[in-house]
Amino acid sequence: MSNENETPERRRERLRQEELKRNPTGALNDAFHxxxxxxxxxxxxxxxxxxxxxxxxxxxxxxxxASIVLR
Known part of the structure; x- marks a missing residue:
């Protein structure tokens, strides 16, 4: 499927998957910040x-x- 015929939903999902491949802990880092x-x-x-x-x-x-150590 070419990029011209790609729906916005498919494009968002493709970009999200690419970002996860490049930066797998990015969502976790964003969550903590x-x-x-x-x-x-x-x-x-x-x-x-x-x-x-x-x-x-x-x-x-x-x-x-903590309960074991502080016992």
Whole structure:
């Protein structure tokens, strides 16, 4: 499909995929910088469902380690 016949949705998706290939941690970096000025909803919204799951796991593991160390 040539670029002239490409729909705006397909073009946005293609550009998004190219950006992810060039900079895979860019969304995570943007999310943390946005969290400095925004709230938790901004952080979670920019991370996506996988990033949110990782963040929850890190928090849970942090609490477990802290409870063991501070016992």
């Amino acid at each position: 946005r969290a400095d000025t925004g709230g938790l909803a901004d952080l979670v919204g920019s991370l996506g469902w996988k990033g949110t799951g990782v963040l929850i796991l890190v928090i849970i593991i942090g609490f477990i380690i």
